[in-house]
Amino acid sequence: MRAIEFVEYGGPEVLTVVETDAPEPGPGQVSIDVAYAGVNFADLKARAEGYRVPALPYRPGLEVSGRVRAVGAGVTGLSAGQQVTALTDGGGYAEVAVAEAATVFPLPQGVDLRTAATLPTVLPTAYALVHTVGRLQPGETVLVQGAAGGVGTVVGQLAKAAGAGAVYGVVSSAGKAEYARSHGYDEVFVGDFEKAVRTATGERGVDLGLDPVGGETLKATLSSLAVFGRLVSFGNASSAEPWRVGQPELYPTGLSVGGFSILMLARTAPTALRTLAERAFAKLADGTVSLPVTAEFALAEAAEAHRLMGSRTSTGKLLLKVAG
Ligand SMILES: NC(=O)c1ccc[n+]([C@@H]2O[C@H](COP(=O)([O-])OP(=O)(O)OC[C@H]3O[C@@H](n4cnc5c(N)ncnc54)[C@H](OP(=O)(O)O)[C@@H]3O)[C@@H](O)[C@H]2O)c1
The missing domain is CATH 3.90.180.10 (Medium-chain alcohol dehydrogenases, catalytic domain)
Structure with a gap:
């Protein structure tokens, strides 16, 4: 072969x-x-x-x-x-x-x-980010890095279908912004996003931030959270040094940080992955996402x-x- x-x-x-x-x-x-x-x-x-x-x-x-x-x-x-x-x-x-x-x-x-x-990779990952780990509630706002890519395309649709108040994306070019807007995103920022997120949310910040980039982008996503906001880290596209999040960042406004890796979950908890995948695949079968x-x-x-x-x-x- x-x-x-x-x-x-x-x-x-x-x-x-x-x-x-x-x-x-x-x-x-x-x-x-x-x-x-x-x-x-x-x-x-x-x-x-x-x-x-x-x-x-x-x-x-x-x-x-x-x-x-x-x-x-x-x-x-x-x-x-x-x-x-x-x-x-x-x-x-x-x-x-x-x-x-x-x-x-x-x-x-x-x-x-x-x-x-x-x-297999994108759909269960996107589902876990929005629902299982991200625990998005109707009316909450979401900020997604890499909004036009494989994972980002599905996250936008899932978050919208889950009743998100607003879904914000970040991409690296105007063409990608257009594409993301056609896949569930209400507003898409090109490049720098911190100021734009504060403006779009009336200075409040977002309830859920999803970050596959790491480094400075992860830090800026964390600073874009509302009081009691949640960040889920799921990648390090920037290849930055791992950044340790601790008391100085989390205590003042009651933030939480979670993580997700489908490859590690497949090894450590295959039954949990199977349940997750079946729920995620159902969202394609019922037409919620494409x-x-x-x-x-x-x-x-x-x-x-x-x-x-x-x-x-x-x-x-x-x-x-x-x-x-
Ligand atoms: N944890 C998990 O279980 C899991 C599962 C699947 C994917 N992922 C992660 O999710 C991300 C998307 O994966 P995908 O396979 O769907 O790829 P993709 O999004 O289709 O394509 C790669 C993405 O990475 C961004 N990117 C590329 N180079 C970058 C850089 N140097 N710095 C910052 N961003 C960069 C691009 O966004 P812009 O050009 O718009 O910035 C693009 O959206 C990756 O980071 C991947 O590792 C994690």
Whole structure:
């Protein structure tokens, strides 16, 4: 089979196509003939700086859709030929991928394989940010960094559907602002946002801030919270040094800080992840959210997909078409 691999960290050019044996599922695992693989910002961080890469050479790819090829010992409820969508712990950019059965899901009703590849990382993450960890209440205001990207596109729609008083987004260009406004956002700020958030909220600040950027953006998001506001950190796109939040920031106005990582949850609490994913997928099946695929590449063009996402001009979801 063909797979994408890198043997050193670097730019998109380090991604190469290799011919290799198809992986076999171990106990509790499933192998999948991949139809589509989703591209995630975490894949770019793996390639550029080794984020969650245990050893080189490494095969990137955290989500796929396709058909079950074989099931490992002890797996129940999944069978060869079944159409599924799955989280993969690497190795998704390949004609055959292996996943833990706990993170393999039958296709939601009415969803095709192409759309299914957009679901596993983004939808449960967005759902957790708005509901499970963010605990958004009707009427509350939300501020979302990276509003036009994969996660941001779904968060805007979910927050609006949950009855948010106002959903504010932050993006890096005017074109992205336009796109975000068509996906649930009431107002979208380009670049600096602290003053604009205070103006938009009559100086009050927002109830919930969602930050995948880290560093100065995380600090500014925290300072944009209203009294008793909540911040959820879910990424470090800026590759900033970790910043420790403590008493000086939290005590004066009674703030809370939470965190979320779908990849870590998959390892530590797979049953909780499954419940979360099923609730999240239902939001697609019932039409509450959509996640547009804005660009599709052949497997061998994975580097092009990384170039596009790395250029900060992409919106929505990027996919690799692997087969069918
Ligand atoms: N914790 C979790 O479980 C989880 C799950 C999925 C994704 N994530 C995180 O959520 C974010 C979005 O992921 P995605 O896969 O949906 O990607 P994406 O949003 O489609 O594309 C990457 C995003 O990162 C922003 N960005 C790129 N380079 C940046 C930089 N140097 N500094 C600041 N922002 C930068 C871009 O926004 P602008 O250009 O508009 O600023 C863009 O929205 C990523 O940070 C990812 O790691 C976390």
